[in-house]
Amino acid sequence: MDPVTIIAAGDAALVVELPQRVDPEISARLVQMAEALRQSAGGVIRDAVVGYCTLTVYFDPLRVDASWLAAEILNLAREDPPDACEQGATIEVPVCYGGELGPDLVDVARVCGCSEEEVVRLHSEVTYRVYVVGFVPGFAYMGVVDDRLALPRRTSPRTKVPAGSVAIAAGQTGIYPIETPGGWHLLGRTPIRPFDPGRPEPVLFRPGDRVRFRAIDRRTFDQLGLA
Amino acid sequence: MRSMTVTRGGMLTTVQDLGRWGHQHLGVPVAGPMDWYSHRLANRLVGNSEDAAALEITLVGPELTPSADVTCAIAGASFEVTCDGAPVTVNASFVARRGVPVKFRSRVRGARAALAVKGGFSVTPVLGSRATSLISRMGPFGGRALAPGDVLGIGSDDGAGSSAGRPLPLPEGGARLRVMPGPHQSRFTEDAVRLLHDARFTVTPDSNRMGYRLDGAVLARTDQVEMLSDATPIGSIQVPPSGLPILLMADRQTTGGYPKIATVITADLPLAGQLAPGDWIEFAPCTRETAIEALRHREAALSGVTR
Numbered sequence: 001m002d003p004v005t006i007i008a009a010g011d012a013a014l015v016v017e018l019p020q021r022v023d024p025e026i027s028a029r030l031v032q033m034a035e036a037l038r039q040s041a042g043g044v045i046r047d048a049v050v051g052y053c054t055l056t057v058y059f060d061p062l063r064v065d066a067s068w069l070a071a072e073i074l075n076l077a078r079e080d081p082p083d084a085c086e087q088g089a090t091i092e093v094p095v096c097y098g099g100e101l102g103p104d105l106v107d108v109a110r111v112c113g114c115s116e117e118e119v120v121r122l123h124s125e126v127t128y129r130v131y132v133v134g135f136v137p138g139f140a141y142m143g144v145v146d147d148r149l150a151l152p153r154r155t156s157p158r159t160k161v162p163a164g165s166v167a168i169a170a171g172q173t174g175i176y177p178i179e180t181p182g183g184w185h186l187l188g189r190t191p192i193r194p195f196d197p198g199r200p201e202p203v204l205f206r207p208g209d210r211v212r213f214r215a216i217d218r219r220t221f222d223q224l225g226l227a
Numbered sequence: 228m229r230s231m232t233v234t235r236g237g238m239l240t241t242v243q244d245l246g247r248w249g250h251q252h253l254g255v256p257v258a259g260p261m262d263w264y265s266h267r268l269a270n271r272l273v274g275n276s277e278d279a280a281a282l283e284i285t286l287v288g289p290e291l292t293p294s295a296d297v298t299c300a301i302a303g304a305s306f307e308v309t310c311d312g313a314p315v316t317v318n319a320s321f322v323a324r325r326g327v328p329v330k331f332r333s334r335v336r337g338a339r340a341a342l343a344v345k346g347g348f349s350v351t352p353v354l355g356s357r358a359t360s361l362i363s364r365m366g367p368f369g370g371r372a373l374a375p376g377d378v379l380g381i382g383s384d385d386g387a388g389s390s391a392g393r394p395l396p397l398p399e400g401g402a403r404l405r406v407m408p409g410p411h412q413s414r415f416t417e418d419a420v421r422l423l424h425d426a427r428f429t430v431t432p433d434s435n436r437m438g439y440r441l442d443g444a445v446l447a448r449t450d451q452v453e454m455l456s457d458a459t460p461i462g463s464i465q466v467p468p469s470g471l472p473i474l475l476m477a478d479r480q481t482t483g484g485y486p487k488i489a490t491v492i493t494a495d496l497p498l499a500g501q502l503a504p505g506d507w508i509e510f511a512p513c514t515r516e517t518a519i520e521a522l523r524h525r526e527a528a529l530s531g532v533t534r
Contacts, residue, residue: 009410010490011518013460017410020455034252047251049481051457058251058460061493061519062526132456134482137254137363141456170453177254178364195254197353197365203253 002026004077006070009056014066016055016073022143022171023053024084027131029077030055031087031208036076041069050207052131052141084129088208093175095124095166095188095213096221102188104154108168112149122146123187124213128173130205138177138195140205145171157183164189166213173213188215191225229295231344233377234328237289239436242348242367242379243341243477245278247356251458251481258360261339261436261477261500264395265303268529269343271391272300272320279347279382280357282373284340286503288331289373291342293323297381298345302394304337304501318394320345337397337501349382362437362478392531395497401427401507402498404491406464407518411454411486415466419446423464423488423510428472432504436478439499441508445470446488459483462491462499464510474499474508494521 005017016033018026033055034048047058059069097120098105109116128142135141145168153169158181161167165176167184176182177195190213194204205211216224233240243266246259260266260283267277275281282289288306301308301317308315311327317340323329331340350357350367357367364370368377412420428443446466459465463475465485474491475483476499489510491499502508513521 007410008407008490008515009458009460009487010407010462011492011515011522013458013490015410015457020452022455046248047257049251049458051482052455054457056458056460058248062522066515132482133252133254134456134458135254135480137250137256137365139254202354203255207252 001081004074006073008066011061013056013058014070014073016057016077018053020053022131024129025081026053027129028082028084028087028208032079032082033073033076036079037073040076041072049134050132088130088206088210090210090212091204093166093190093192093211093213094216094220094224095190096216096218097188099218101221102166102186104185105187108149108151108185108187111151114148119149119187120215122149123168123173124215128211130207130209130211133203133205133207136178136180138203138205140174140194140209140211142173142211143171145173151185153183154185157181161186162189164191164193166190189221191221228349229293229297229381231291231293231297231379231381233289233373233375233379234292235290236372236374237284237331238287239285240289240373241283241359241361242280242350242357242373243283243359244280244357246477247354247358247360247365250354254481255354255365256360256363256478256481257461258358258366258478260341262303262341262395262497264497264525264529265339265341268318268391268394269300269302269341271389271529272302272318273298273343273345274385275343275345275347279343280350281341281343281348284331284342286334286338288334288340290328290330292328293325295325297323299323299329299342301340301342303340305335305397306340307332307335336399338503339500344381347382349380360478362480390531393528395501398498398501398506401509402502403509403511404495404499405513405518405521406489406491406510407513407515408489409487410490412488414448414450414486415488416447416449419448419488422446424512428508430502430504430506430508434504436476438476438479439474439502441472441474446472448486454484454486456482456484459487460490462493462496463487464489464491476500492518492521494518494525497525
C-alpha cells in the first residue's frame with residue numbers, strides 16, 4: 001500500500017496525500033477513509049472532501065487538536081484497501097449525443113480522426129468511476145476516457161453551458177448540473193439532473209460511484225425530460 | 228410576520244449565516260460571511276445566536292424599511308448610516324422604527340458590514356443553511372444579491388443573549404495577514420516563497436466573494452506538472468499558471484486544480500474580508516501555535532472576555 005502523508009492547509013484543515021496519479025485504488029482508499037472518518041469523528045469534523053489523490057478534512061481548530069486528528073487519520077489509513085469495483089452505486093445515464101444537444105461532437109470526431117458514431121461508442125462503452133465531485137454542486141469528475149478521445153480543454157471556454165450537458169476534457173468526462181461557464185467539449189445532453197436541492201438526496205453522484213452512459217434518440221430525450 | 232423591505236439594494240447585499248457546511252464533498256460551496264467576526268458580533272449585539280441569518284453589505288450600502296419596530300445592529304465596515312435623518316450608532320443595538328428607512332450612506336472604512344435584526348432574518352434554508360452562494364445560485368432569493376422590492380421576513384430566533392465584545396480593528400488601506408505554509412509550498416521556488424512574504428500585493432478590481440485576484444509579484448513554480456483537483460479551503464493562496472496569486476474567500480468553489488502556496492489563518496480572515504479593490508496585502512509566515520493563539524484572542528475579543 002502507498003504510504004499516506006498528512007499536511008496542513010492552514011489551521012482548520014488537514015490534507016491526506018497519496019501519490020499524484022489517477023488510480024481507482026488510490027481513489028477507493030480515499031473514499032473509504034472519508035467514510036470511516038465521518039463514522040468515527042463525524043461529530044467534530046466539518047467536511048471531508050475527496051480529491052483525485054487527496055482527502056481534505058475540515059475542522060474547528062478551537063475544538064479539535066490537529067495532531068489528534070492526524071493520528072486518527074493515520075489509523076484509518078492502515079485499514080485494508082477496498083475493492084474499487086465494489087464501491088458505491090452503479091448509475092446509468094441516458095444521453096442524446098450530437099446535434100444541437102452535443103454541438104462539439106462533430107469537432108471531436110474530426111480532431112480524433114474517427115466518425116461521430118465511433119466517438120459515441122468509445123464514450124458509452126466504458127464504465128467510469130466518479131473520482132471527485134466539485135466545481136459546482138453535483139459536478140462529477142469521471143474517468144478514465146478512452147485515449148482515442150484524449151483532448152485538452154477548449155482554448156476558449158463557453159460562457160454558458162446548458163444544464164445536463166455531457167462533456168469530455170483531459171481524459172475525464174462529466175455532466176454539467178446547472179447552467180454555468182465551461183471549457184469542456186459537449187458531446188450530448190442528458191435529461192437527468194445530477195443536482196436538485198429539492199430532492200431528499202440532492203446530489204446524484206458520489207466519489208466511488210460507477211457510471212455508464214447509454215445513447216438515446218432525441219424523442220426519448222424529450223419524453224424523459226417531460227417525465 | 229414582521230419584515231424589512233429592500234428599497235435600495237446597494238452594490239452587493241446578501242443574506243448570510245455561518246455557511247453551508249457538511250456538503251462540500253458533494254460540490255456545494257460553504258459561502259457564509261467574508262468577515263465571520265463581524266457577522267457573529269452583529270448577532271451577539273441583538274441577542275441572536277451567532278449563526279442567525281444577517282445581511283452582508285458590500286462597499287455601497289442598501290436602504291431597508293421595516294414593517295414594525297425592529298432591533299438591529301451593524302458591525303464590520305464603518306458606514307454613515309441614518310434613520311429618520313439621525314445618525315445610527317454602529318457596533319451597538321438600535322431600534323429601527325416602523326416605516327422609517329435605515330439608509331446606508333458613505334463608507335468610511337472597511338469593505339463589508341453585517342446587519343443583524345433581533346430574531347434573525349427568516350428565509351428558507353437550503354441544505355440546512357441560509358447562506359447565499361452567488362456562484363452556485365443557492366440560498367435565499369435563488370442565491371442572488373438583494374434587489375429593490377425584496378421582502379425579508381424577521382424570525383423569532385431568541386439566542387442565548389450572549390455578551391458582545393469589541394468591534395474588529397478595521398484595516399486602513401491594507402492588511403498584513405498571517406499565513407501557514409502549504410499545502411503545496413514545495414512546488415514553488417525558494418524565490419517564490421521569499422516573494423510571498425516580502426512583496427506587497429494589491430487586491431485587483433477582478434475580485435469578489437469567491438476570491439481576490441492579487442497583483443504585485445509573480446510566484447514561480449519548480450515544475451509545470453498539472454495538478455489533479457483537490458479541495459480548496461478558505462484562505463488558500465492558489466497560484467494559476469500566470470503566477471499571480473488568488474486568495475480564495477467565502478464563496479470559493481469546493482475544489483480546484485491550482486497549487487496553493489500558503490493559507491491565511493482563521494483569525495485573520497475577517498481582516499481579509501474587510502479589504503476592497505486597491506487595498507494592499509502582505510503575507511507574514513506563522514506557525515500553527517501562533518494561529519491558534521491568535522484565534523483565541525479573536526474569540527475573547529468577540530465575547531467581551533478580557534485576556
